[in-house]
Amino acid sequence: ILNVEQSPQSLHVQEGDSTNFTCSFPSSNFYALHWYRWETAKSPEALFVMTLNGDEKKKGRISATLNTKEGYSYLYIKGSQPEDSATYLCALYNNAGNMLTFGGGTRLMVKP
């Protein structure tokens, strides 16, 4: 069983603030890392798939980086908006590529 940890567990920020959270994972046998956003009353939706050390992905105000050698990924949100309020999940694919292990998530709340 892979151990995927996310920090912080929850975060309250003001509208306009930039923020970031961390996903830590065992660096050995890395295959791929996914980020998902899970809004209340909806299903989780994929944000990024990251496979290479040094990967940087961006979607609008949200970006992510990956360091497979030290076993972490950062998710950044620039200029947070209330609609960014959600739980952000990272998930690690095992090296057989058929099982995603999710971290506990970071719950972000953006106050207007």
Place this chain on the structure above:
Amino acid sequence: KAGVTQTPRYLIKTRGQQVTLSCSPISGHRSVSWYQQTPGQGLQFLFEYFSETQRNKGNFPGRFSGRQFSNSRSEMNVSTLELGDSALYLCASSSPLVANVLTFGAGSRLTVL
């Protein structure tokens, strides 16, 4: 393109009963995964099926089982329900053609009384 469909969306059972949940994946997706979500526990992996074969299983008791049909539709079954089985059960389908990204259904919320 239709999304992942889970039925039923809500159900209430009593201890000792059994329940079957259904998941229809996105057309063309042959992998179906099941997850359990409870408050404070996050998403816990139950099992993954591909082409009617279970390829991986999480750390759940044998009361939790599943299967996949030739059309990739999947069912999961929980027998002898316990109060702790109350949870949101999410199904997700994926394809290696799109980087194995999971597309989730809306979930089946099970309450065990």
